[in-house]
Every structure is written in structure tokens, then in C-alpha cells.
Amino acid sequence: MNKKTIKFWEKEAEKLEWKKKWTRSFSGTMTKPHWFLGGKINASYLCLDKNDPEKLALIYENELGKTIELTYGELLSQVNYWAAKLTKLNVKKGDVVILYLPLIPEAVAIMLACARIGAIHAVIFAGLGYESIAERIQETGAKLVITTEYTLRRGKQIPLESVVEKAVKTLNNKVKVVSIKRNEKIPKAKNIPPVFVESNHPLFVLYTSGTTKKPKGVVHSTGGYLTQVYSTFERTFAEAAKLGTYWCTADIGWITGHSYLVYGPLMHGSTVLIYEGAPDYPDAGQLWRLIEKHKVSAFYTAPTLIRMVKSLGEKFIKKYDLSSLKILGSVGEVLNEPTRKWYSRVIGHNKCPIIDTWWQTETGGFMIASDKKSNGRKKPMEGISAKISKDGELVIVDPWPGKFIRIWGTTLKAGSIYQTGDAAKIDKNGFVYILGRTDDTISSAGHRISPIELESIVLENDRVMEAAAVGQKDEIKGEKIVLFVVMKKGAKKEGLAEEISLGLRQKFGAIGTPAAVNFVTELPKTRSGKIIRRALKK
Ligand code: AMP
Numbered sequence: 223m224n225k226k227t228i229k230f231w232e233k234e235a236e237k238l239e240w241k242k243k244w245t246r247s248f249s250g251t252m253t254k255p256h257w258f259l260g261g262k263i264n265a266s267y268l269c270l271d272k273n274d275p276e277k278l279a280l281i282y283e284n285e286l287g288k289t290i291e292l293t294y295g296e297l298l299s300q301v302n303y304w305a306a307k308l309t310k311l312n313v314k315k316g317d318v319v320i321l322y323l324p325l326i327p328e329a330v331a332i333m334l335a336c337a338r339i340g341a342i343h344a345v346i347f348a349g350l351g352y353e354s355i356a357e358r359i360q361e362t363g364a365k366l367v368i369t370t371e372y373t374l375r376r377g378k379q380i381p382l383e384s385v386v387e388k389a390v391k392t393l394n395n396k397v398k399v400v401s402i403k404r405n406e407k408i409p410k411a412k413n414i415p416p417v418f419v420e421s422n423h424p425l426f427v428l429y430t431s432g433t434t435k436k437p438k439g440v441v442h443s444t445g446g447y448l449t450q451v452y453s454t455f456e457r458t459f460a461e462a463a464k465l466g467t468y469w470c471t472a473d474i475g476w477i478t479g480h481s482y483l484v485y486g487p488l489m490h491g492s493t494v495l496i497y498e499g500a501p502d503y504p505d506a507g508q509l510w511r512l513i514e515k516h517k518v519s520a521f522y523t524a525p526t527l528i529r530m531v532k533s534l535g536e537k538f539i540k541k542y543d544l545s546s547l548k549i550l551g552s553v554g555e556v557l558n559e560p561t562r563k564w565y566s567r568v569i570g571h572n573k574c575p576i577i578d579t580w581w582q583t584e585t586g587g588f589m590i591a592s593d594k595k596s597n598g599r600k601k602p603m604e605g606i607s608a609k610i611s612k613d614g615e616l617v618i619v620d621p622w623p624g625k626f627i628r629i630w631g632t633t634l635k636a637g638s639i640y641q642t643g644d645a646a647k648i649d650k651n652g653f654v655y656i657l658g659r660t661d662d663t664i665s666s667a668g669h670r671i672s673p674i675e676l677e678s679i680v681l682e683n684d685r686v687m688e689a690a691a692v693g694q695k696d697e698i699k700g701e702k703i704v705l706f707v708v709m710k711k712g713a714k715k716e717g718l719a720e721e722i723s724l725g726l727r728q729k730f731g732a733i734g735t736p737a738a739v740n741f742v743t744e745l746p747k748t749r750s751g752k753i754i755r756r757a758l759k760k
Pocket of ligand 1: 430477552553554555556557578579580581582583584642643644656658659750
């Protein structure tokens, strides 16, 4: 590995407090990385004990308007309470604890409580079915599942505990289920000393959204992971987050919820807003109401949500004062130009930089991101060596600290380069453009067509809310282009298919002309909001 890269990451790691300093910064390989050997560290210590106990750590609000505020001191006390409870339940260093919880303060506290005693948390999206829960219990060998009675969604209580009970019934394993009460008054707890673990001790296992094939349990280290998350948050949102409240709309069941809702902002002492409920409930102004009320200065969300609010019109937004916003972020899918421009103008008042962040569950933290001046265009961040392979795939050449250390229950083939599975191109200025998953690339008449490029053009149409392009087998061309389009509410369908086809022919060229345009009411998506083109293809 490049000496400069190593030096850079050493400097970043030194920003964290290590109980014992590492003896070697890197050893191993891309497949089996080991960063900061011998270093002793604890995630909950860095997120809590290090911060001003008087400062607000979490502001929770749900769709019924209930709010709970916790200072860093109060959150630490809660974490100590749960850490003691876990210990009482016989959870030890290295044990896996499954969390099937909504986005409530207790979820954050229990993640940190696991980290405090060296246990490995495995958060499952609250809402995933019982079979998936059972599979994950079986695969991780977890002895304990923590859940609660329900979560809120559009004024309804969605049961959670009963789903876990059902999962457990299908198993022979002995697994304990603890259902916690929401908002229980937690007594002030005495300090549980953090267990400082070796840098490569797993902090968590997280099953990927399944954008690609069967979900796999991605295991992250403690020291390397925290270094990358601390460093990348510092280089993007930390400064703006200090000016108000930081809000990342991801669920904790997603990697974004781990890295940039819990670990990144808390290590930086930010005040983090967490919201339980639907973004458009009780009405379409909900997000903007929350931004105004809590003086959100850094807002980090996903294109799927931006497209949704964009389609609802601006009148719900104009009612609220969004002047506290200083920076906007995006993650999860390509932020197509029409969507980015709207986001910048309507939400950011043409004043907020837009930080688009490309990364994956496997990468642990941001890899390719915009800076404050690049208008959403993005480059590999310092410390990351990204290239495009001969086949047009984005690959990472050198190991980086946030890279996952293994997949639960499998041994990976050794390899020196990390293949991302995304197609991309780099322009002469070094900006990277993500073209979608390599599996989704359309091969038509000898051309490799990116669905993203076609969709970006379709999204320029005022009547369109969402679009997906996929290839379908064709005797002559290999594949032909088939479009799926969701119209905006109240838009007229007449002539739209022709208009879309014409737009593609003019802007992309004849090879971009779709063989069919299907109008649908919604697109299949993962739980983190990514369009599943594979399903449409089928
Ligand atoms: P996940 O691990 O579930 O977060 O999914 C990672 C995948 O999401 C990446 O491989 C990309 O296909 C996609 N992705 C994430 N962030 C971006 C982004 N900023 N632009 C384009 N695609 C993205």
C-alpha cells in the first residue's frame, strides 16, 4: 500500500482516543484487513464519556409529536443501565445481540451498551419478516433478541414483539427475547467501565439490504471502522452540525443509521435528531416542520425521499422556515441532476452545499463524496484509491480502515482489489459518476447503457415522479430498453409515453429509445429505498 495513504490514516486514527496505542497501522490483505494492530479502543467511550455531559445528544420526536431529549450525560447513564442489564442476562464480550427495534432513544442506547461491554450488535430493520429474523438468529448464533411492542407508522402501531415471538417459535435454538417498554423512566445508573477491545474486535454485524442477491452478514471492526467514520464525518457534516441539530433520516437498521446517525455524529459531539414515523405524516409538511422546530443545520437523506417530496409540490415546504439549514447530503442511490437541482433550490435555497456520498455497507464509511464547492459532483476522498476497471466497474485498489473484516459464516476468496459491483466513469477532472449496479447495465445493439443516464433524462419531465430503466431480452439487439414510470399525483397520462420516448431519443440518442413505457403506481424498493431493477427485469 502507498506510504502516503498509510500516513494519512495514521494521522486520522490519532484523532481518536486509544486506551493503548497500536503497534502497527496495517497488516493483512484486502480480504482480511487488520488496521491498527494491538490498539485498544471502545466505541461507547468515544461517543459518550468524551463529550460534554450537559450538551444535548439526542432529540427524539415521533409522528404523534411526542419528544424526548437526552443530554450526553443522560445518554451515558442510559447506556450504563442497559450495559448492566445485558451483563445480567449473561451477555459477554464477543456475543451477538440482535436488536429488532424502531428508531427510539433506547435503540441507540442499547447499541452503545453492547459496544460498552464488547458485545456485537446486529440490528435488524424493524419491519423485516419473521423468517428473516429466524435466519439471522440461526446464522449469528445470537442468544438474545431485544425488541419492543410496536413501532409507529402513519398513525398505526405496527407490531414488532409478536413477529420476534413467531421467529423464535420456528427455531430449536434457545434464544432469549427481551421486550423493552418505551420511555420507561430509567434510574440513574452507575458507571460500567468500558471494555477496551483490540482494534479488529467486531463492533457489529449488519445484514445488507439485499440489493445484490442473498443478504449477507457484513462484519465491521472497531478501530478501523471508527477511524473511517470519524474522519469522513469530520470532512463533511461535522462543522455544519455544530451550528444546530444534525438530522440523518436513515433507519438504524441500515449502515447509514450506524455510521452517520450513531457513531459518526456522536463521536463528534453533535446533537442528533431521530424521528420515528412516516415522513409525510400527519401531512406532507412533516419533514420541514421538524427542520424548523429543531433548527436542523445539517440534513442527510436519500434520493428516494427527495423525489417523493418533490412530487408533492412546494406549498408544503414554503410554510416553514428552513433558514437553519447549512448543508445537505444524499446517499443510497444516484442523485440525478433534476433531483439535485430541486433539492438545492427548494430545500437549500441555493445556499447549502450538496454533499453526495457514495459508499456501501461493506465500505463502512464514505468513499467518494462531494466537497462544499463541487455542486454534488464527487471525488474519491483522501485515503481512498478508486479506479474504473476495464469492464467499467468501480474498484478500490488499496485497503481502507472502514472496510468490513469478514462476512459472517463464510470465508472469502482472497483478492487484492475490492470490486464494488457498481458501474462508474471518471471524467478528466477526476469526478466520479455512478452508473448503477453492473448487473443492471443494459446491453443493447453492442452498447452498454446505464439505466441511470436514461432515468435522469426521464426525470426531467415535469409529469414524472420516478423512473426505472431495465433491459429485456431481444433477438436482434441483445437487450431492448423497457421503462417503468411513476407519474406525479394528478399528472395527465395523455401523450406522456411519446414525450418520454422523444426526450430520450433527442437527449440520449436513438439507442436510448425505449421499446416500451409502462406506467406503474410504485417501483419495487429495498427497505432503504433503492429501486430494485432486478425485480422489474423479472
Ligand atoms: P448499501 O450497502 O445498502 O448502502 O448499498 C450500497 C449501494 O448503494 C452502492 O453499491 C450503490 O449502488 C448505491 N449507492 C450508495 N450511495 C450512492 C450514491 N451516492 N450514488 C449512487 N449510488 C449509491
